[in-house]
Amino acid sequence: MSPEERRKFNKQLMSLAVPMALQNLLGALVGASDAFMLGRLTQDAIAAVSLANQIAFVMSLFYSIAIVASSVLISQYWGKKDYLNVRRFLGMAIRYAFVIGVIFTVGAFFFAEQLIGILTPEQELIRIGAEYLRIVCFSYIFTAVLRCFLMIMKISGHAKLSLWISVVTVVVDMTADFFLIYGFGKIPALGANGSAYSTVVVEVVALTWCVIWAQRNADIRLRRDSLFYFSKAYERDLWKIIPGMAASSLAWGFSITMHSFILGHLGTDATAAASVTTVAQSLIQGLTHGLSTGISIMIGQLLGRNELEKAKEYGARSWGVAFASGMINVLLICIVGPLVYLFYVLEPLAKQYLVQMLIFLAFYMVAYAYNTIITCGVFPAGGDSMYDGISVLIATWCFAIPLALVACFVLHVPVMVVYVIMCLDEIVKVPFIKWRYNKFIWLKNLTKETATS
Numbered sequence: 326m327s328p329e330e331r332r333k334f335n336k337q338l339m340s341l342a343v344p345m346a347l348q349n350l351l352g353a354l355v356g357a358s359d360a361f362m363l364g365r366l367t368q369d370a371i372a373a374v375s376l377a378n379q380i381a382f383v384m385s386l387f388y389s390i391a392i393v394a395s396s397v398l399i400s401q402y403w404g405k406k407d408y409l410n411v412r413r414f415l416g417m418a419i420r421y422a423f424v425i426g427v428i429f430t431v432g433a434f435f436f437a438e439q440l441i442g443i444l445t446p447e448q449e450l451i452r453i454g455a456e457y458l459r460i461v462c463f464s465y466i467f468t469a470v471l472r473c474f475l476m477i478m479k480i481s482g483h484a485k486l487s488l489w490i491s492v493v494t495v496v497v498d499m500t501a502d503f504f505l506i507y508g509f510g511k512i513p514a515l516g517a518n519g520s521a522y523s524t525v526v527v528e529v530v531a532l533t534w535c536v537i538w539a540q541r542n543a544d545i546r547l548r549r550d551s552l553f554y555f556s557k558a559y560e561r562d563l564w565k566i567i568p569g570m571a572a573s574s575l576a577w578g579f580s581i582t583m584h585s586f587i588l589g590h591l592g593t594d595a596t597a598a599a600s601v602t603t604v605a606q607s608l609i610q611g612l613t614h615g616l617s618t619g620i621s622i623m624i625g626q627l628l629g630r631n632e633l634e635k636a637k638e639y640g641a642r643s644w645g646v647a648f649a650s651g652m653i654n655v656l657l658i659c660i661v662g663p664l665v666y667l668f669y670v671l672e673p674l675a676k677q678y679l680v681q682m683l684i685f686l687a688f689y690m691v692a693y694a695y696n697t698i699i700t701c702g703v704f705p706a707g708g709d710s711m712y713d714g715i716s717v718l719i720a721t722w723c724f725a726i727p728l729a730l731v732a733c734f735v736l737h738v739p740v741m742v743v744y745v746i747m748c749l750d751e752i753v754k755v756p757f758i759k760w761r762y763n764k765f766i767w768l769k770n771l772t773k774e775t776a777t778s
Contacts (some may be wrong), residue, residue, distance in 0.1 A: 328637070329561070331642070333435045334623075334639060334642055336616030337619075337623055337647070338616065338619050338620065338623065341479070341484055341615075341618070341622060341623065341775040342485075342612075342615040342616045342618070342619035342620075343615065344485045344487070344488045344615075345479060345483035345484050345487075345488075345609050345614070345615035345618050345619060346612040346614070346615030346616070347488050347609075347611070347615075348475075348484070348487050348488045348490075348491045348615070349610070349611030349612075349614045349615055350608060350611040350612075351488070351491035351492055351494070351495045358516065361501065362499075362502045362506045362507075362520060363506065363517060368593060368597045368631065368671055368672060368675065369449055369450060369453060369593065369595055370453060370516060370517045371600055371601075371669070372450055372519065372593050372596045372597045372600060373441075373449075373450040373451075373452075373453035373454040373457065373515050373517060373595065374454065374457055375453075375585070375597075375599075375600035375603070376394075376441055376444045376445055376450060376454050376585060376589060376596070376750055377441060377454040377458040377461070378461075379444060379581075379585050380429065380432075380433050380440055380442060380458060380462075381428075381429075381461070381465065381468070381580060382467070382578065382581065382582065383579070383582055384425060384426070384429040384465055384468075385468075385472075385578075386575055386577075386578035386579075387420040387425045387429075387574075387575075388421065388425045388469040388472060389472070389566070389570075390567055390570045390571045390574050390575075391417075391418050391421035391422060391425070391563075391575055392418050392421075392422060392473055392476050393476075393570055393574075393705065394563055394566040394567045394570045394710070395414045395415065395417060395418035395473075395476070395477035395563065396418075396476050396621075396714070396770065397523050397566055397621075397625060397705055397706065397708060397710075398410075398414050398481060398562060398563065398566070398771060398772070399411050399414050399415060399477065399480055400621070400622050400625030400626055400629065401474075401625050401626065401628055401629030401770065401771055401772045402414070402482050402629060402772055403480050403481065403625065403626060403629070404625065404626030404628070404629030404630045405629050405630065405772055407772070408544040409551070410559075411477075411544065411545070412544075412545065412546070412547060412551035413551050413554045413556075413559065414559070414563070415473065415477050415545070415547065415551070416547060416551045416552040416553065416554055417554075417559070417560075417563060418473045418476070419470055419473045419543070419547075419552065420488070420552075420553075421459070422469035422470050422473050423466060423469065423470055425469055426465045426466035426467075426469035426532060427466060428466065428467050428468065428745045429462070430462045430465045433458050433459070433461075433462035433465070434458075434459055434462050434521065437454075437455035437456075437458040437459050437462075438451055438455045440455075440458065441454040441458065441614075442581075442587070444585050444586055444589045445489070445589035445590070445596070446589075446590065447589075447593060450589075450596075452713055453517050454518075456518055457517045457518055457520070457521045457662050458521075460518055460521035460522060460525070461521035461524050461525065461567075462530075463525050464524050464525040464527075464528040467525075467528035467529055468528050470532060471493070471528060471531050471535060472531040474532070474535035474536070474538075474539055475487050475490075475535065477521050477539070477545055478535075478538075479618060479622065480622055481542075481544065481545060483538075483557060486538065490531055490534055490535065493530070493531075493534075494530060494531045496528055497523075497526065497527050498523050498524070498526075498527045501519075501522070501523030501526055501527070502519065502520055502523045502649055504519075505518075505519030505520070505522050505523055506519035506520055506523075507519075522776075535536070551560055562771070564707075565708065566708055566710055566771075568710075568713035568714075569683065569705075569709075569710030569712075569713065569714050570705070570714075571714070572711065572713075572714025572717070572718065573701075573710060573713035573717055574714075576714055576717040576718045576721060576722060577717045577721065580717070580721045580722065580725070580726055580750070583726055583729075584599070584729075584747050585599075586700045587718045587729055587730065587743060587747065588740075588743075590733065590734075591733065591740050591743065592740075593675075594671075594672055594674045594675040594678060594740075595675075595678055595744075597671055597672075597675045597738045598671065598675045598676070598679040598682055599671075599678075599679035599682065599744070599774045601665050601669050601671070602679060602682040602683060602686060603664060603687065604665060605658070605661050605665045605683060606686060606690070606778050608657075608661055609654055609657045609658060609661055609690060609691070610654070610693065611649045612650060612653060612654070612657075612699075613654065613657070613690075613693065613694050613697050613698065614697065616646055616647075616650055616698055617698045617701055617702035618695045618702065619702075620639070620643050620698060620702040620703060620706070621644065621701075621702040621703070621705060621706045622639060622706075623639055624636050624639050624702075624703060624706035624707070624767075625706040625707070627639065628706060628707050628768070628769065628770050628771070629770060629771075629772050631770050633770070634766055636706075636707075637765070637768060640703050640762070640767070640768075643698055643699060643702065643703050644699070646698055647694050647695045647697075647698040648694075648695075650694040651690065651691035651692075651693075651694035651699060652691075652696065654687075654690035654691065655687050655690065655691065655695055656685055658687045658690065659687075661739075662683040662686075665683075666679060666680065666683070678740060678741065678744075681741050681744075682741070682744060685744070685745055685748065689752065690696040692751045692752045692754070692755050693751050695742070695755050695758060696713075696751055696754055696755065696758070699758050699762060700712065700713045700716065700754075700758055700761075701713060703762070703767055704761070704762075704766075704767045705767075706746060706765070706767060707766075707768055707769040707770075707771070708769055708771050709761075709766045709767035709769075712761045712766075716754045716757065717750070717754075720749075720750040720751075720753050720754045722747070724750060724753065725748070725749050725750035725753075726747070726750075727749055728746045728749075729743055729746045729747040732746055746776060
């Protein structure tokens, strides 16, 4: 890649990645603000809400499959300036996301105790978590559909707008959290339930903003004919990508839920420490996600224009981006780690676990950068979504999770040994990424030539 092309690559990537990284950070703050506020309340509150939010996390795995698969095709059609098919695939993503949101809302409302009970035997955590879940589940539909609009904003070059939406939602969420969790004047203190109400408010505000924006944009405006458009050929195009996305998303996602299950049976100290570590991780990984999404969009648009050699050069450049992201992640842990340690009200044993988990997180986040930027950014841009699912299945479900279950329930080893074993999957995947990359299965134009704009 020539120096001029390298500068162009860096400029385009930064124009996409920086707003998205900031948006990811602000999006993490929306979730983290609940944990921050509850962190000053009780250890049981933060542990219970963390467990309850696993339901929303599992839901996100399902709607993300449809949204990310659609984004692969939308990126390539956007590169061709085929806006009719952009709107059609956006409509397909919204329909899938809406149905998934409805299913999880109904399930969470009617089976709250049973769902929390799967994750922990602690009765107080079940009580707090179930009350929270029955309220927050009404945000699920708004959340799922909102993610579709945020996806099209990034692809269409409106990442800065999505950033401003995130800024507003963080302010609204933190303000609502403060008043609803702790109470103020005649507003009663609702505790954990207050953070559930604030989440519903935030998602409604954000989705309303996105719908108004979309309807004012001629290239994206959803009409009845595109929102409800159905084509067997287009469904087949989408479902060629979905299986790989599903294998990856569900295998990885359920492993995170399995982590909660295992830690939930190691006591509230381990659950609370892991919850705070997750908050720190969510704040740190925003840059990596932004870079991964930006690279995926850039390569996808090149492939849609059939510029395969240039896409290949961008893929090669992505390795250096992954290394830089990993080093920045380590630096961010050194900054964020002490802050979360000082902020949260935890028992001495939980704080001891927290320090140890944060130290291990530094190694984990370097491997995470490579897996996210190459495996989840470069590969899916050209439809190569299957490798991620296979690697997660082998590294996580055939290696890390079985060992962690044995360590926890059979050998009864110390908490930190169980935690490290659970997180080894991300590290053992790294050596195999280059082998898959060199096959160039991801270097593929997926668009149809028959579309009209």
